[in-house]
Amino acid sequence: MTLLMPTPEPAIMSRRNELVARLADILPGESLIVDEIARRAYECDAFTMYRALPLVVALPESVEQVRAIMALAAEMNVKVVPRGAGTSLSGGSMPLEDGILLGMSKFNRILEIDYENRCARVQPGVQNLAISKAVEAQGFYYAPDPSSQIACSIGGNVAENAGGVHCLKYGLTTNNILGLEVVLMGGDLIRLGGKHLDSEGYDLIGLMTGSEGLLGVVTEVIVRLLQKPPVARGLLLGFASVDAGARCVSAIIARGVIPAGLEMMDRATIHAVERFQPCGYPLDAEALVIVEIDGTQAEVDHLIGVVQDIAREEGATTIRASTSEAERLQFWAGRKNAFPAVSCIAPDYLCMDGTIPRARLPEALAGMDRLAKAQGLSVANVFHAGDGNLHPLILYDASKEGDVERAEKLGFDILRLCVSLGGVLTGEHGVGVEKRDLMGEMFTEVDLEQQMRLKCAFDPAGRLNPGKVFPTLHRCAELGMMHVAGGKMPFPDLPRF
Amino acid sequence: MESASATLEIRDEADAVDAICAANAKGVSCAIVGGGSKARLGRSAPQAQTLSTAALTGVTLYEPNELVLSARAGALLGEIEALLDQNGQQLAFEPMDYGPLLGAEAGCATIGGVIAVNASGPRRIKAGAARDHLLGFRCVTGRGEQVKSGGRVMKNVTGYDLSKLVCGSYGTLALLTELTLKVLPKPETECTLLAIGANEEESLALLRRATATPCEPSSLAMLPAGAALALDDNAAAVRLEGPAISVTARRDDLLMRLALDGVRFETLEERDSAALWREVRDAEPVAAEVGQVWRISVAPTEGFAVVERIRRAGVPLLAHFYDWAGGLIWLCVETTSDAYAAVVRAAVDVSGGHATLIRASQETRTIVDVFHPQPAALAALTRRVKESFDPAHILERGRMRAEF
Numbered sequence: 033m034t035l036l037m038p039t040p041e042p043a044i045m046s047r048r049n050e051l052v053a054r055l056a057d058i059l060p061g062e063s064l065i066v067d068e069i070a071r072r073a074y075e076c077d078a079f080t081m082y083r084a085l086p087l088v089v090a091l092p093e094s095v096e097q098v099r100a101i102m103a104l105a106a107e108m109n110v111k112v113v114p115r116g117a118g119t120s121l122s123g124g125s126m127p128l129e130d131g132i133l134l135g136m137s138k139f140n141r142i143l144e145i146d147y148e149n150r151c152a153r154v155q156p157g158v159q160n161l162a163i164s165k166a167v168e169a170q171g172f173y174y175a176p177d178p179s180s181q182i183a184c185s186i187g188g189n190v191a192e193n194a195g196g197v198h199c200l201k202y203g204l205t206t207n208n209i210l211g212l213e214v215v216l217m218g219g220d221l222i223r224l225g226g227k228h229l230d231s232e233g234y235d236l237i238g239l240m241t242g243s244e245g246l247l248g249v250v251t252e253v254i255v256r257l258l259q260k261p262p263v264a265r266g267l268l269l270g271f272a273s274v275d276a277g278a279r280c281v282s283a284i285i286a287r288g289v290i291p292a293g294l295e296m297m298d299r300a301t302i303h304a305v306e307r308f309q310p311c312g313y314p315l316d317a318e319a320l321v322i323v324e325i326d327g328t329q330a331e332v333d334h335l336i337g338v339v340q341d342i343a344r345e346e347g348a349t350t351i352r353a354s355t356s357e358a359e360r361l362q363f364w365a366g367r368k369n370a371f372p373a374v375s376c377i378a379p380d381y382l383c384m385d386g387t388i389p390r391a392r393l394p395e396a397l398a399g400m401d402r403l404a405k406a407q408g409l410s411v412a413n414v415f416h417a418g419d420g421n422l423h424p425l426i427l428y429d430a431s432k433e434g435d436v437e438r439a440e441k442l443g444f445d446i447l448r449l450c451v452s453l454g455g456v457l458t459g460e461h462g463v464g465v466e467k468r469d470l471m472g473e474m475f476t477e478v479d480l481e482q483q484m485r486l487k488c489a490f491d492p493a494g495r496l497n498p499g500k501v502f503p504t505l506h507r508c509a510e511l512g513m514m515h516v517a518g519g520k521m522p523f524p525d526l527p528r529f
Numbered sequence: 530m531e532s533a534s535a536t537l538e539i540r541d542e543a544d545a546v547d548a549i550c551a552a553n554a555k556g557v558s559c560a561i562v563g564g565g566s567k568a569r570l571g572r573s574a575p576q577a578q579t580l581s582t583a584a585l586t587g588v589t590l591y592e593p594n595e596l597v598l599s600a601r602a603g604a605l606l607g608e609i610e611a612l613l614d615q616n617g618q619q620l621a622f623e624p625m626d627y628g629p630l631l632g633a634e635a636g637c638a639t640i641g642g643v644i645a646v647n648a649s650g651p652r653r654i655k656a657g658a659a660r661d662h663l664l665g666f667r668c669v670t671g672r673g674e675q676v677k678s679g680g681r682v683m684k685n686v687t688g689y690d691l692s693k694l695v696c697g698s699y700g701t702l703a704l705l706t707e708l709t710l711k712v713l714p715k716p717e718t719e720c721t722l723l724a725i726g727a728n729e730e731e732s733l734a735l736l737r738r739a740t741a742t743p744c745e746p747s748s749l750a751m752l753p754a755g756a757a758l759a760l761d762d763n764a765a766a767v768r769l770e771g772p773a774i775s776v777t778a779r780r781d782d783l784l785m786r787l788a789l790d791g792v793r794f795e796t797l798e799e800r801d802s803a804a805l806w807r808e809v810r811d812a813e814p815v816a817a818e819v820g821q822v823w824r825i826s827v828a829p830t831e832g833f834a835v836v837e838r839i840r841r842a843g844v845p846l847l848a849h850f851y852d853w854a855g856g857l858i859w860l861c862v863e864t865t866s867d868a869y870a871a872v873v874r875a876a877v878d879v880s881g882g883h884a885t886l887i888r889a890s891q892e893t894r895t896i897v898d899v900f901h902p903q904p905a906a907l908a909a910l911t912r913r914v915k916e917s918f919d920p921a922h923i924l925e926r927g928r929m930r931a932e933f
Contacts (some may be wrong), residue, residue, distance in 0.1 A: 148737055149828045171743075193686045200683070206690065207661050220906040226881040227828035228856055230647060230658050230697075232900050233883075233907075233929070234914050238660055238693020242686045262743040286594040288617055288714030328743060328782070331775030387682040389595050419683035459684035467687075474687055475677075482676045482918070483689045489913035501688070512672075512920060 034440065035082050035465055038499045040130035044087070044110055051110060052088055055132070058100040063138070065089035074115070074133050078180070079123035079466055081382075081436070086113070086127035093138035095213070095221065095251045102249065103219030105132060111495050112217070114245040116156060116188025119180040121383060122464030124192060124244045124500060134249060136187050142166055143252070149227045150257045151210055156187025156250045160194070163255060172257040175202035178460070179368070187250045193242030195460035197293045197367075200418035201326075202258065204460070206241040211254030214240060214247075217491040227254060239486070244462050245497040247490040261326035264292065265336050266360040269343045270317030270350030274298060277319030278393040280346040281417045284323065285390075287342060289335055293324035294418030295367055298397070301374065301412045301425075305366040308373035313366050314350040321417065322363055370414045371425070377412075378427035382439045386450030387459035390420040396453055400424055403445045407438045411446075421459035422450065448473055463501045471503050480504075485511050534560070536579040542667070542675050545704050548580055549923060550673035558926035561700040563603050563639030566628035567646060570887065571699050573894040574927030580704060582641050589707060590681070593618060597664065597681050599709040602641025609640055613712055621713040622659050623650030623810055630816040631888055641705045647697035650810035651748035651768070654740075654853045660696035662711045668695065668703035671919020681709050694914070700925040701933070702918040716770035719747075721802040722783055723795045724765040729753060730833050732765040733855040735787055737829055739767045740854050742786050744779040748806055749854040756814035756850045766797075768806060809852055815861040818847040821868040821889040822861050827882030829856040836860070838876035844869045864890075870897045877901070900929055908932075 044051075055064055065071055066088055075083040087110075092098045105112045111131035118125055127133045139155035142163065146152065147170055152163060160181040163174040177196035178184055184194065190212065195204045202208070211225035224240070225231045240247055271277040277296055284291065297305070297320050302313050313320055321343075325335045336353050343351050354360035366373075374381055388396050397413065404411045404426070412425045424446055428439040447457050447467065451474050457467045471480060480502060487494070488508035498505055539545045552559050557577035562568060564583065585603035592598075593616045600609055606624060613619050624643045628635050642648075644666070649658035665679025678691035695702060724735050729751065736749040748768035754761055767783065769776050784794055797805060808814070815822050827835055832855030840846060845863040852859070862869055868889050877884045883901035886894065903911060908930075915922070915933045922933050 146828075146830075147741070148830045150740060171741075193690065195684055203657065203661065204684065204686075206693065207657055216906075216910070220910075222904075222907045222910060224907075228826040228882040229653065229853060230649065230660070230826060231883060232697060232826075232885055233903060234702075234911055235647070235660055235693040235697055236910070236914070238690055238696070239914075241693075242690050259741065259743055259745075261745075282594045285596060288717075290714065327745065327771075328775055328779055330778040331771055334772055334774050387680075387684050389592070389597075389682060391592070391595060416684070421682075421684045454680075455682055456680045456685045457687045459682070460686055462686055463688065471688065474680075478674050479676050479678065480688075482670060482674065483678075483691070485917035486689055486691075486694075486914065489910065489917045 037084065037465070038128065038505070044130040047108065048087060051108060054104055054108070055088065055090055055101065058097055058104065059090060059092060063091040063093065065091070074127055074135065077115070077118040077120040077123060077125045079121050079126065079464060082123060082126060082465060084127045084129050086133035087130055089133045089135060091135045091138050095215065098215045098249055098251055099219040099221060101132065101134065102215050102217055105495060106218040106493070109493065109495065111498060113497050114191070114249050116185035116191065117159070117183050119184040119188065120192060120462060120464060121385070122458065122462040122466040124462050124464040126465055128499065136185070139187070139251065146227065147172065151227050151254050152257055153252065153254050154186055156190070156253060157185050160184050160186055160189055167257055168260070171260050173260050174255050175208050175258050176205050179371070186253050186255065190241050190250050190253055191243065191245045192462045193460070195421070197295060197416060200294055200416070201290050201292045206238055208256045209237055209241060209253060210256055212237050212240055212250055213252035215249045215251055217493070217496050225254065244464060244501050246487055246501060247496070263329045263332045264324055264326040264360060265332050266354040266363040267323040267336060267339055268350065268352040268363050269321040269323065269348045270314040271319045271321065272317070272347070272349050274319045274397050275394045276347055277321050278390070280321060280343055280348065282390060283342045283346055284339055285418070287338060289338060291323050291418065292326040293322065295322045296320065296415045296417035297367065297370060298413040300410070301370055301414050304373040304377045304412060305370055308376050309365065309369055311362050311366040317349060322367055367414070374412050374425045374427070379429045379431065382426040382428065382443050384422065384424045384426065384443050384446050385458045385461040386447050386455055387419065387421045388450050388453045388455035390417070392453040393420070396422065396449065399449045400446055403442055403449065407442045409438055409442055419459070420455065444470060465500055468501060469503050481506070481511055534576060534578050536581050538581050538584050539704070540584050542669055542706050545580065545669035545706060546673050546675060549669055549671065549704065552578065552923045553673055553921050556921060558922065559924055561704050561925060563642045564605065564637035566626065566633045566638040567631065567642050568633065569631045570627060570646065571928045572899045572931070573891040574925070576926060582639065582704065585706060588612060596683070596712050597709060598712050599681065599707060600640050601707050602639060602705045604640050606638040606640055606643055607636050614715070617715050618712045619715045620662065620710065621652060621656035622662050623652040624648040624659060625650050625810045625812065630812050630822065640708055644696055644705060644708055645698065645700050651750060651806050651852050654749065655747040660693050663692040663696055663708060664711055665709040666692060666695060666705055667707040668705045670703040671921070671924045676703070679709065683711060699928050701915060701929050702924065704924065717772045718776055718799050719768060719770040719802050720776055720780055720799060721797040721805055722767045722769070722780055723797060724787060724789070724792050725760070725762050725795060727763060727765065727789065727792050729763060732763050733833050733851060735765045735789065736767065736854045739783060739787060742783060744769065744783045750809045751851040751855065752814065753850060756848065766805060768802060812859045814850045815848045815859045818861040820847045820861045820863050821893065822859065822887045823873055823884050824887045825858040825860060825877055825882065825884045827856060827858070827877060828880060829854045831880040831882070832856060832858055834880070835876050838879065839873055842872045842876070844872055866893060867897055868893050874901065
C-alpha cells in the first residue's frame, strides 16, 4: 500500500463509545451502524484499491439530523466523510478509521418538479437516472449522464462534478445546477441559488460543485431540466489508424458541428467489445468513432450528411448512419459495455481519466503505448474524444506479484504525460485519494495553498473529508487563515502527513 | 473607482505582484480597471490607488479546432469577438457591453472585466453564462501571490473550480491576468419570431410555452410597447439559431404551436434579428431612460408578479423589459435617493432571487446595498472566502459588500 492516509487519532478512537452514544441521541437505531461486519459494507467506494473501516456509519434522513451530526462532529473534533451512492472512481468517499461516515442514501426523494421553470428540487441521494425517468413522460430530462447513472446519486454528482457522454454539447453537472442547500461543518445551513439563474455574490454553487466533499454536505439540489430533443441519430465510423480517427474528430468540430456525443475507442477495445457482446463493430478498424447528432429532424438529417462527408474526406473505412432508434442504441451498446468487456480480457483493470487538448491525441496514444511496454502491461482505450477526455484502461492481474504496483506506476506515468501535453489529471472522476499525490504535477505549492485556504474558509479545523485531494494538509493557521489567540492554536494535535 | 487616484500600469504579473504586495505593506486599497466601462458598477467605494490592466493586451492562444482561446485580461472584448468572427466562432454567452448603460463609451470593455462581472446576454438561457465558458485563468491574489486554476481543456475536475469563483467577483479576490475561454461555432443563421399584441402576462406565458417546445429557442424576451425597435405594441420575441434549413423548419413549427387569438406573428430575418438581440443584450430599452436601473433575476414564472408588486407599491417605473423567458427583469425607476431598494427587494424576496442596483448616483450606491443582502451564515462564509484570497481587504475594498 503506497497511499498514506492521516494517522487515526488516538484521542478520537478512545472516545468512540461516547461518540456513538451522542449519535444515538440524534439518530434512531436503524440509522446508526456500529457493528463491525455491517460497517465493512462501507469500507470503500468504486475505487477498490484502498479500504478503511469507518469508525461509525451515520445514515441521517433529515436536514436537522445532518446539522446535529455536523455540530456534534465539530464539538467533539471528529472527522466526517460524506458518501452518496459510493460510486466514486477516485476514492472520494473512502472512509477514515477515526471518522464518521455520513451516508446520504436516505435522502432519496424528489421534492418538487417545476416544469414551467424547467427545474426539479431533489434530495442528494436521488439516483441520477431517476430524475430523467421522473420527467420523461413530459418530454424532459436531466442532461449529465455519467456511465454510473443507474447507481450514482445527484449529491455525489455535485461533489464530483460528474460528466458523461453528452457533456460536449450539454455541459457537466456544474452547468446544470441552479441551487444547493448545504450544511457546513459545525451545523450552519446555507442556501445557494434557487430557481433563478446566476446568483450574484461569489459563485459558491460553482465552487461546491466538484469540491469532492471537502467543503460542505449537500442536502438539497435544484437541477435544470432540458426539453428532450425530438430526434437523435448515430454514426459509426471506422478508421485505418488512430490518427485518422482523431483527425476526423477535429474536422467535425472545425466544421462547426457540436455533436451530442463524440466517442472513440481503439482496436483493443473494439475487439474486447465484439467478443463480449457482438454489436457489429468493424474488426478491421484501428479506431472507431461514434457520433450522435440530436435536435429537430431537419437539422439532424442535415448534420448527419455533413459529418458523413467529413468522414469520407478523412478516409473512413466504415461509415454507417443509424436509420432507426434500435440501430442507434446498438451503436452505443458496445461503448456502454466497454468497461465490462475489458474486464473479460484481463483479470483486473485500472481506469484513468486524464484530459488532453484533442490535437495531441496521437502523441498521447503513442506515449501511452511506450509507457505501457516499459511496465510490461497493456492498455485499452476509450475516450470522450469530443472533449479530449481519455479513459485508458490499464490491464493487469492483481494475483501476479508486482502487477498492482506496476499498474499504479503506469497510471501515474500516463497522467504525467497528459499534463505534459497541456492537459489535466482528471476530467470527470475526481482527484480523491487516487490522484492526490500527483497534484504537484499540475499546481505549484502556492496554487495549492490558495485552494487549501478556501477549504479553511469552509472548514477551519480540517475535519471534513481530510486526506483527499490535497497531498499535504496544512493547518489553517499556517496558511494565515486562523487567528492564533495568545500563541495557542486551535486543535494543536491536528495531524500532518 | 470613481474619484481620481494614483494609477499604476500593470504590464505583467510581476508588476501586479509588486503593486499588490506594496499595497498590503501600506494597507492601502486598490481599484482594478481595464477599459473603464464598468467603473460605475457596484457599490461606490473610492480606492486609494488604481491598478490598470489596460496594457495587459493580446490573445495568447487561439486554436479554433480545439474551441479554445486565451487572452490577457486587458484584451478588448471587441477585438476578441472580431478574431473569433473571422473564424466563424463566438463567445456563446454573448457578453453585454455595460458602457452605454453606465455613461461610458461603447466598445471599451475588456475580457477581464467581462469575467469579473460574469457578463452574460440573452443567449445565456441556452448557452450558459460567462462562468460556464471560463476554462481556466491566471491571477495575482489579494495576498500578492501568482495563482492559476483550471486549464485549457473542456473537461477538468482537478482541484477546486476557482474559475467559477472569480466570475462575478468584481475584482475583490484577485487581479486577473490571463483567461482561457471555451469558444463555440457561430450558428449559420438566426431569425426571431415576434408574437405581437398580447398583454404582458400573456406574452410571458407564451415565452414559457416556447421553452417547452423542441424548437430550441436560444433567447426569449418580452418587450413592452415602445421598448425596442420602434414596436408600438407588446412583443414576445423568440430567437432561433442554427443551420438555415433547421431555423426555417423550427420557425414554422413554433408558429403553429404558439398560435393564439388576438396575437399576430412576424419574423425578423437575420440582420434585424441580430440587431434586436443586441439591443436586448445591452439593455437599451432601460439604458435610454434617465432613471435608476435595476437588474433582477428570478424564476421565470415569477417575473411578472415581481414587477406587479413593485408597480402596485407605487414605484414610478420609467421603462422595463424581460429577458430569459421572464427570469431576468431590467427595470428603470424614477431617480430617488434610495432607488426604492426596500420595495424592490421585498418584491423579489417573496419568491426568491436577487436584485442588483446597476445604475445610480455615487451617493445612492453608497447608502443602498447594490447587491442583494445575504443571510448571516452566508454573509459570514462570503467574507471568509474573500479573506482566503485577500485577508487585508486590499482589492476593491467595499465594492461588493460594505464589510469588505
